[in-house]
Amino acid sequence: MENDELVQNMLLELRRGTLSIAVLSQLSMEEYGYSLLKALSEKGLEVDQSTLYPLLRRLESQGLLQSDWRVVDDARPRRYYVISAQGKTVLAKLKKEWSAMTETIQKMLS
Amino acid sequence: MENDELVQNMLLELRRGTLSIAVLSQLSMEEYGYSLLKALSEKGLEVDQSTLYPLLRRLESQGLLQSDWRVVDDARPRRYYVISAQGKTVLAKLKKEWSAMTETIQKMLS
DNA sequence: TTGACATACTGTACGATATACAGTAATATA
DNA sequence: TATATTACTGTATATCGTACAGTATGTCAA
Numbered sequence: 001m002e003n004d005e006l007v008q009n010m011l012l013e014l015r016r017g018t019l020s021i022a023v024l025s026q027l028s029m030e031e032y033g034y035s036l037l038k039a040l041s042e043k044g045l046e047v048d049q050s051t052l053y054p055l056l057r058r059l060e061s062q063g064l065l066q067s068d069w070r071v072v073d074d075a076r077p078r079r080y081y082v083i084s085a086q087g088k089t090v091l092a093k094l095k096k097e098w099s100a101m102t103e104t105i106q107k108m109l110s
Numbered sequence: 111m112e113n114d115e116l117v118q119n120m121l122l123e124l125r126r127g128t129l130s131i132a133v134l135s136q137l138s139m140e141e142y143g144y145s146l147l148k149a150l151s152e153k154g155l156e157v158d159q160s161t162l163y164p165l166l167r168r169l170e171s172q173g174l175l176q177s178d179w180r181v182v183d184d185a186r187p188r189r190y191y192v193i194s195a196q197g198k199t200v201l202a203k204l205k206k207e208w209s210a211m212t213e214t215i216q217k218m219l220s
Numbered sequence: 221t222t223g224a225c226a227t228a229c230t231g232t233a234c235g236a237t238a239t240a241c242a243g244t245a246a247t248a249t250a
Numbered sequence: 251t252a253t254a255t256t257a258c259t260g261t262a263t264a265t266c267g268t269a270c271a272g273t274a275t276g277t278c279a280a
Contacts, residue, residue: 020237022215049134051238079260101124160269167230
C-alpha cells in the first residue's frame with residue numbers, strides 16, 4: 001500500500017464510529033436523509049450517501065432511531081428520522097466515553 | 111443485540127484507529143510489546159495483548175515501525191519497536207486530522 | 221521445590237462498520 | 251427537454267479490534 005493510501009485508510013479507521021455519534025446527536029430534531037447529509041456537511045462532516053443511508057437503517061434496526069414516511073407540501077415522500085428513547089440513553093453513554101477517550105489520546109499526542 | 115452490548119460495540123468502533131495513533135506517538139522511544147502495554151495502561155489506555163501484538167506487526171509490515179530482537183541483561187529476548195521515518199510522516203498527518211475531527215464532533219455534541 | 225503468576229510473544233478466525241458500486245425515480249432549472 | 255439535484259434502496263468488500271488458542275521463560279512465595 002502506498003504512503004498516501006495508507007494515511008487515507010488510517011483516517012477512515014479513525015472516523016469509524018464517530019459518524020454514529022454525530023448522527024444520533026443531530027437527530028434530536030427530525031430530519032430526513034438528505035437534509036441530514038447537508039446539515040452534517042455544513043458542520044464540517046462530509047459524508048457520502050453510501051455511508052449515511054446504510055447507517056440510518058442500521059441505527060433504526062438497532063432501535064436507536066425511529067422513522068416514518070411523510071409527505072410535506074406535496075413534495076415527494078421522505079423518510080423522517082428522529083432519535084428514540086433508547087437512542088438518547090445510548091448517546092449519553094457514548095458522549096461520556098468519547099470525552100474520556102479523546103482526552104486520553106490528546107494527552108499522548110501533545 | 112442488547113442495549114449494553116450495543117454500547118460496548120459502538121465504543122469498540124469509536125476506539126478503532128485511535129490505538130494506532132497512540133502506539134505511533136509512544137514509539138519515538140524504543141519499547142517492546144509488553145513494556146508498551148504497561149506504558150499505555152498507565153496513561154489510561156487499557157489494551158489487551160491480543161490487540162496490541164497484531165497491531166505492532168501490522169504497523170511494521172506497513173513500514174511505520176521498525177523492530178529487532180535484542181537480549182538485555184541476560185533476560186529473555188525481546189522484540190524492540192521504534193517508529194520509522196515513514197511512520198513519523200504518517201503520524202504527523204494523522205495528528206492533524208485527528209485534531210480537526212475531534213473538534214468537529216465536539217462542537218456537535220455540545 | 222513446586223505451583224502460581226507475571227512476562228513476552230505467535231498465529232488464526234471472526235464480526236461490525238464505512239465505503240464502494242449499482243440502481244431507481246421524482247423534482248427543479250436552465 | 252436535457253441535466254443536475256434530491257432522495258432513497260440494496261449488496262459486496264476490506265480493514266481492524268478482538269477472541270481464542272498456543273508456546274515458553276522468569277520470579278517468588280508457601
